[in-house]
Amino acid sequence: MKPSKRVQCIDLSGIRKMFDMVGENSINLALGEPDFDTPVHIREAVKEALDEGFTHYTGNTGIVELREAIAHKLQTENQIPASPESIIVTVGASGALYSSAHALVDDGDEVIIPDPGFVAYDACVKLSGGVPIPAQLKDDNDFRMIPEDVLELVTAKTKAIIMNSPGNPTGAVLEKEDVKGLADIATDHNLTLISDEIYDKIIYGKKHYSPATYSDNVVTINGFSKTYAMTGFRIGYLAAPPTLTEELLKIHQYSVTCTTSLAQKAALAALTGPQDSVGEMVAEFKRRRDLVVGRLRDMGIHCNLPHGAFYVFPSTDNPEKFVEEALKKDVVLVPGTSFGQYGAGHFRISYAASYQNLEEAMDRLESIGW
Ligand code: PLP
Incomplete structure (x- = not known):
């Protein structure tokens, strides 16, 4: 074999x-x-859902109450013009990354990824037939992803750029000018910017900026694993521009599929309950x-x-x-x-x-x- x-x-x-x-x-x-x-209220919500028999298939993009709560979070906290229709609930942020890469990347397409960066970026790009192009994050620049450096890596084959702030493994937080600069590159060169914002709330004294505030060409990825200490629930989401949502859904519905009904109830309690x-x-x-x-x-x-x-x-x-x-x-x-x-x-x-x-x-x- x-x-x-x-x-x-x-x-x-x-x-x-x-x-x-x-x-x-x-x-x-x-x-x-x-x-x-x-948190206890999240666990209680799961017990309630179980007792109510909420144990069946849900729609592939996730239950509407959860997508509404996510859209509200994105609009109010991240200034992203999201709607429930632009959101797909996924199996962790990992599922969102996988679907995004597979929906966007053709054989030989280049995807610029932060390096050092989260281990799944390189793998997801390669698994979808693409070529990861590492953008070096430098210690003496506080490991920021600098738009000018990224621009130098853009070629006719570039399909997407992945950014991650706050970042794994560096803990780096991008400045507003970095985020806006990367969003501008996506707009100017008609590329998709995949923004992994899973650590958006775990931030010390700095402000988090989302590129989807500045460009329509952004897939925003986030999840519940880190903010609510619920890694085992395996739930995250993506918010995509209308032109991409249907394509993403094709990958999502046939390969990774929706997360469990109970995880969705847990996530809903996480977003709407005490913070x-x-x-x-x-x-x-x-x-x-x-x-x-x-x-x-x-x-x-x-x-x-x-x-x-x-x-x-x-x-x-x-x-x-x-x-x-x-x-x-x-x-x-x-x-x-x-x-x-x-x-x-x-x-x-x-x-x-x-x-x-x-x-x-x-x-x-x-x-x-x-
Ligand atoms: N993105 C980054 C930057 C991460 O560090 C991780 C997990 O370590 C993930 C995504 C995956 O998160 P999830 O547990 O939601 O799949």
Whole structure:
């Protein structure tokens, strides 16, 4: 049996490989998952839905109440002119990414992706027959995706650009001028900008901007995994321009399909219920970020200050060796090259772990004597 060429050109995620290294005494700082409980009102909504027998197929784009709540969120918080008809509820933001890539990309099309960037971008582009073109995010630019740099990569074959702010693995938050500049490129060159905004609420003292405010050529992707600590529900969504929605739906309905009825009720409760848990979680993440950045800097490790998500992306000589030494101390990290060629020289720490565990992890890293 021989797998297809598309599948052969993809490696299994470097993060998953690190999970295999997790032992009994390990502190796992490789995981991109909030370590908080899913808020009670969300869990209660699922129990109610179960008791009411809400356990059947739903429409492929998702229940209308949820799409209305999402449209309201996008309009009021992100200044995106979304309507329930422009929204498709997906299996996580991952499902939205997969459908977007498959609906847009033909064999040989180029898609500009942030590098270092979330592992699925490169894979989704390749699986849809496209060619990922890495746009280097530089440490000395706070890992921002700079429109002038992206413009240099645009060719006649470019079909789409993926952006991600706040970003994984860097925690970088794009400035308004960056977001507007990228939106302008999409408009001027008739390209689609896929904007992954899954960390839009996990942000410290900066403002989040959505490119769909500035251009019609944007597919906005978001989800519930991170903001509401509900990764296991597997629910996200995309909002697309009317010209694209039907094409996206073809991929969505035949390949990935809608998420579960219960996850949709959970997401509805998340959006329409109390939001205190989000503020509390973000405040705690900020406290942890300050701890980790401070401790790494005290160890003499270069680490810039991320303004969003829950990752730091420090640099050091021979980070692979550092990750190996950390593993000997039972601290699991991810080498920067897992996020693309320009992740070289770095490693990623996720601070989605308790403050106490992070303190212990920093003690262990310090004891390496790097
Ligand atoms: N986009 C980014 C930037 C992520 O970091 C992740 C998960 O780590 C996802 C998308 C996928 O999110 P979901 O759990 O909603 O599929």
